Amino acid sequence: MNPPRANTPITSVTRGKAAWRGGLYLTFVRDKEESMTNACETLYLREPCGGVPNNVLPVLLYRHVLPEDADDAAVWFEQRFGQHQWPARWRYPVFTYTHFHTNTHEVLGIYAGEAQIQLGGEDGPVVTLRMGDAVLIPAGVGHKQIDASANFMAVGAYPEGLSPDKFLDEPAQLAQTRKNVAQVATPGRDPLYGTEGGLVTLW
DSSP states (O other), X not given: OOOOOTTOEEXXXXXXXXEEETTEXXXXXXXXXXXXXXXXXXXXXXXXXXXXXOEEEEEEEEOSOSOTTOSOHHHHHHHHHHHTTOOEEEEEOOXXXXXXXXXXXXXXXXXXXXXXXXXXXXXXXXXXXXXXOEEEEOTTOOEEEEEEOTTOEEEEEOSTTOOOOOEESOGGGHHHHHHHHHTOOOOSSBTTTBTSSTHHHHO
């Protein structure tokens, strides 16, 4: 297999396809169930990268989940997340430096614009997220905004009762952050689909 160029934006993936990224062997699996109400793409970032621990659980990408008749995209995401016990905590773009959370998973709902988000650390893949998409980032998975439209905005939410810590890409902390990530529980509800899909079936 010829190594693809690093940081190439990924807009779609196919089952069983793999790619080499800067020393990481990443497997991309697209899981689309017959019901489009719980379709997800999965992106596996199992191995640490520098000081980023990452996670054996896949990143979940939800495409075009925002209804066309939604009056207010931000409010729709906030209500949807809250309905499934993932209360929204902020409206903001994504930080432009690699960071991750070791005590909770995080979901982002894109309510305006589009952005290229790097996942997994400095050698990780870049995904394009557009208005109406969402991404569920497991604890420990690095993420940062590479580029974005001027109007890019996201709603951020976490499982009920949890407040995120924040760590940077610092290799000296890797042993401890990996221990922290291993203790994070799997939520009982998906932030978009509740008990009917998403993390409930893919994690």
